[in-house]
Amino acid sequence: MYRAGIKSGTPLCFQAEMLDLPLTLPPREPNVLQLGGVLLESVAQIADPLAIPREHTGHLHVEQPWDQLFDLPLLPRSNADYHLHGEKLDIAYFMTLCAGMLGGVPQVATLHPSILSPGSNHLLFIDACYAIARNNLLQWLATRRNQDPLAYAELMPSDETTHNGTPDSYPISVFYHNANRKVYRTTSGRLGLGPGPMRPGDYVVILFGGSMPFILRPRPNGDRTFIGDTYLHDYEVMKGRWVDRLSKSHGPNERRMFRLV
Numbered sequence: 001m002y003r004a005g006i007k008s009g010t011p012l013c014f015q016a017e018m019l020d021l022p023l024t025l026p027p028r029e030p031n032v033l034q035l036g037g038v039l040l041e042s043v044a045q046i047a048d049p050l051a052i053p054r055e056h057t058g059h060l061h062v063e064q065p066w067d068q069l070f071d072l073p074l075l076p077r078s079n080a081d082y083h084l085h086g087e088k089l090d091i092a093y094f095m096t097l098c099a100g101m102l103g104g105v106p107q108v109a110t111l112h113p114s115i116l117s118p119g120s121n122h123l124l125f126i127d128a129c130y131a132i133a134r135n136n137l138l139q140w141l142a143t144r145r146n147q148d149p150l151a152y153a154e155l156m157p158s159d160e161t162t163h164n165g166t167p168d169s170y171p172i173s174v175f176y177h178n179a180n181r182k183v184y185r186t187t188s189g190r191l192g193l194g195p196g197p198m199r200p201g202d203y204v205v206i207l208f209g210g211s212m213p214f215i216l217r218p219r220p221n222g223d224r225t226f227i228g229d230t231y232l233h234d235y236e237v238m239k240g241r242w243v244d245r246l247s248k249s250h251g252p253n254e255r256r257m258f259r260l261v
């Protein structure tokens with residue numbers, strides 16, 4: 001769904017960059033996978049996993065991870081700013097819990113099937129999913145948490161095509177995407193939703209050809225251990241615009257080869 005490591009205008013089968021993968025001879029290091037990519041930054045702080053009711057119908061305790069990451073109230077909102085997108089910190093957190101646009105995928109696929117047709121603009125699909133996910137969040141805040149919708153005016157739909165949010169869609173998406181996952185903050189303040197085994201000091205990287213960013217753990221000898229994929233609440237990264245700019249840049253080359261063992 002996302003395009004974090006996918007450059008526009010290049011066939012998907014030619015996106016990944018690998019070393020030591022000869023066509024006829026065995027690799028020199030058969031137990032090492034060498035992949036090209038970019039190191040974004042490190043994980044600074046990780047919250048405990050979100051409590052998930054067995055039936056996925058119970059109360060959503062969103063305050064639990066928030067209180068471990070921030071010294072601010074979540075509800076009612078504090079109006080603290082997120083450092084990206086011109087977004088408020090609480091909205092960035094709520095959207096991270098549902099993995100961003102993934103919180104709107106089921107409704108977009110049902111309500112706007114034409115947007116999934118061959119040749120359609122994939123970025124339009126991502127934007128449509130984000131819009132419905134944000135409206136799901138607004139409906140949940142107003143209906144299930146008794147918050148004034150006017151206090152979250154930035155979540156109001158901009159046109160009639162996104163008036164499709166339902167109050168139960170947001171918690172269902174959060175329950176689904178938080179299974180064996182944890183919310184975290186990076187050294188620059190980005191929010192993310194990553195694999196359960198991750199820990200502070202792990203790296204957030206883009207691997208070319210991958211739809212999601214990934215979490216790697218540094219080893220003393222310079223190699224890396226693969227931990228898993230991650231959602232990063234940075235639209236430029238998740239839509240592939242960041243890697244597009246990198247491929248067109250004439251400045252210092254930020255590419256590197258990661259040795260995964």
